[in-house]
Amino acid sequence: xxxxxxxxxxxxxxxxxxxxxxxxxxxxxxxxxxxxxxxxxxxxx
Amino acid sequence: xxxxxxxxxxxxxxxxxxxxxxxxxxxxxxxxxxxxxxxxxxxxxxxxxxxxxxxxxxxxxxxxxxxxxxxxxxxxxxxxxxxxxxxxxxxxxxxxxxxxxxxxxxxxxxxxxxxxxxxxxxxxxxxxxxxxxxxxxxxxxxxxxxxxxxxxxxxxxxxxxxxxxxxxxxxxxxxxxxxxxxxxxxxxxxxxxxxxxxxxxxxxxxxxxxxxxxxxxxxxxxxxxxxxxxxxxxxxxxxxxxxxxxxxxxxxxxxxxxxxxxxxxxxxxxxxxxxxxxxxxxxxxxxxxxxxxxxxxxxxxxxxxxxxxxxxxxxxxxxxxxxxxxxxxxx
Numbered sequence: 001x002x003x004x005x006x007x008x009x010x011x012x013x014x015x016x017x018x019x020x021x022x023x024x025x026x027x028x029x030x031x032x033x034x035x036x037x038x039x040x041x042x043x044x045x
Numbered sequence: 046x047x048x049x050x051x052x053x054x055x056x057x058x059x060x061x062x063x064x065x066x067x068x069x070x071x072x073x074x075x076x077x078x079x080x081x082x083x084x085x086x087x088x089x090x091x092x093x094x095x096x097x098x099x100x101x102x103x104x105x106x107x108x109x110x111x112x113x114x115x116x117x118x119x120x121x122x123x124x125x126x127x128x129x130x131x132x133x134x135x136x137x138x139x140x141x142x143x144x145x146x147x148x149x150x151x152x153x154x155x156x157x158x159x160x161x162x163x164x165x166x167x168x169x170x171x172x173x174x175x176x177x178x179x180x181x182x183x184x185x186x187x188x189x190x191x192x193x194x195x196x197x198x199x200x201x202x203x204x205x206x207x208x209x210x211x212x213x214x215x216x217x218x219x220x221x222x223x224x225x226x227x228x229x230x231x232x233x234x235x236x237x238x239x240x241x242x243x244x245x246x247x248x249x250x251x252x253x254x255x256x257x258x259x260x261x262x263x264x265x266x267x268x269x270x271x272x273x274x275x276x277x278x279x280x281x282x283x284x285x286x287x288x289x290x291x292x293x294x295x296x297x298x299x300x301x302x303x304x305x306x307x308x309x310x311x312x313x314x315x316x317x318x319x320x321x322x323x324x325x326x327x328x329x330x331x332x333x334x335x336x337x338x339x340x341x342x343x344x345x346x347x348x349x350x351x352x353x354x355x356x357x358x359x360x361x362x363x364x365x366x367x368x369x370x371x372x373x374x375x376x
Contacts, residue, residue, distance in 0.1 A: 006052040010059030018067040022075040028120055029082030036115040036140035037086055038153065044312040 048357050054350035061343030065336040073331040077191050078162035079135045083118040088313050091284070091305025096145055099244050102294065104301040107146045112307060114141050116187065126159060126170045133162035136172075137187070141203075143303075145243075151303070152239040156203055158186055165190045165275070167201075175203045176240050183208040189275035191328060193225055200229055204236045204262050217269060219278055220318050224269045233263045233287075258291030260302065273325045273332075278318050282307040 094110040097103070122136040137158040143151040154176045159168045167173075167182040174180060184199025200211035211229035218224070238249040238260050253259055262285070269279040286302040294300055309317070 002052055003055055006056040007059045010056040010061075011063050013056075014060045014063035014067060018064065018072050022072050026076060026078060026080065028124070029080050029118070031082055031120045032084035032117055034084055034117070036117060036138065036142075036155070037113045038140070038142050038150070040088060040111050040113055040144060041086060044316045 048354070051350045051353035051357070054346050054353065058343045058347035058350055061339040061346065065340040065343065068339070069332055069336040074163060076331060077328060078133055079118075079160075079165075079188070081118050081120045081123045081133075081135050081162065083116065083135075083137075085116045087114040087116075087317075088112070088310040089114065089280075089282075089307045090310055091307045094303065094305030095301050096151065097288070097300060097302040099242075102300065104304075109146050110151065110303065110305055110307075111144045112141060113144065115139060122172065123159075126168065130168055130170070132168075134168050134170075135160055135162045139187075150241065150243055152243075153241040154203065154239050158182065160185075163191075175206055176237070178206065178237070180206050188277065189227075189270050189272075191273070191275050192332065193270055193272040193275045195225060198227070200227075200266075202229075202231050202264075204264075205231060205234045206237075211266070211268070219269045220314070222271060222278060222318065222322070224278060225272050227268045227270060228265065230265045231263055233261050235259050236262045252293070253291075256291045256293040258293035259289050261287045261289055261299075271321045271325060273328050274321055276317075276321045276324065278321050279314055280309055 089112040091110045091112075092108065094107055095104050096107045096110055098105050116137045116139045119136040119138050123134045126134045126136065137156075137160075139156045139158065141152075141154045141156070143153070145151050156175050157172050159170050159173050160166060160182075161168055165185050165188060167184070169181055173182065182201045184201055186201040186203070189198065195213050195216075197210040197212045199208045201208045209229060209231065211227045214226045214228050216223060217226045238252050240249050242249050244252075264285070265283045267281045268277045270277050283306050285304045287299045288294060288302050289299040
């Protein structure tokens with residue numbers, strides 16, 4: 001019985017962690033202030 | 046005490062073993078997405094190239110034609126579309142700016158590409174366009190989906206405004222990376238004039254109607270794609286454009302407007318490969334490294350928990366068993 005409770009705790013923790021991380025998700029970011037280029041950029045460093 | 050330790054180990058083992066498939070099949074499809082605010086520039090060159098000189102309407106061989114392609118994620122627009130679409134959306138405003146050897150503009154074609162941030166499936170919303178013309182894209186453009194498959198994809202061609210299959214042609218090695226090679230050939234097709242051309246005072250939208258001269262195009266495009274991220278690490282095009290018939294050519298059947306083998310500039314190949322290598326590790330963490338690592342660690346902890354439990358229950362080890370041992374008969 002105690003083993004079952006331990007397994008259930010482990011499973012619940014895994015579910016909670018994954019659901020939280022996916023609910024938060026990755027940040028959207030912002031639109032870059034850089035323009036659409038109409039000149040040829042120099043060599044990339 | 047040992048019993049307690051084995052129960053804690055069991056909880057951790059279940060936690061890790063459950064986390065492995067959840068991470069791969071639940072978290073990964075939701076977390077892996079193109080950032081809405083991405084900004085990327087690319088420089089491609091055709092060296093040498095054939096280019097139409099509009100003042101004489103004659104094709105000339107030139108040393109180099111450069112194409113500067115910029116992709117800019119429009120976060121405000123993507124958030125607006127997400128509210129009605131109910132899913133993560135990316136809006137890319139792009140510009141393909143073609144520059145001749147004299148540094149002057151040859152053409153400039155803007156696009157708005159709207160797609161699902163996770164699957165790269167096109168999303169149809171107001172504003173989707175090529176050079177100001179409303180389009181309805183099918184398939185992909187610029188990038189393949191995460192975990193690219195060994196199959197043909199529908200690829201959108203901005204010049205013809207249509208989609209056609211881009212064929213999977215096998216695995217290749219590019220700069221030490223295992224990539225998938227794709228190829229698409231667009232046969233000679235009549236296409237629209239770009240709205241921005243180096244012909245001052247002439248309305249490109251009425252050029253065909255006024256002169257009867259039509260613009261034709263064919264291309265063979267090649268992509269070397271990292272299958273983990275779906276990002277191309279190299280791209281080339283064997284591109285040809287012609288003007289045919291009408292009063293603009295002064296009696297000639299056709300004239301080459303542009304011809305050249307377009308390749309990515311070396312420094313941009315290097316930076317793209319470097320960027321893709323970094324992103325590849327992030328994707329592999331969610332699809333492979335962490336799930337397998339958690340599974341192995343969880344399995345080990347489970348085995349350890351069982352071992353401790355078994356030792357705890359072994360007869361002869363506990364004080365209870367010692368006191369209850371029967372005495373020999375006849376003493």
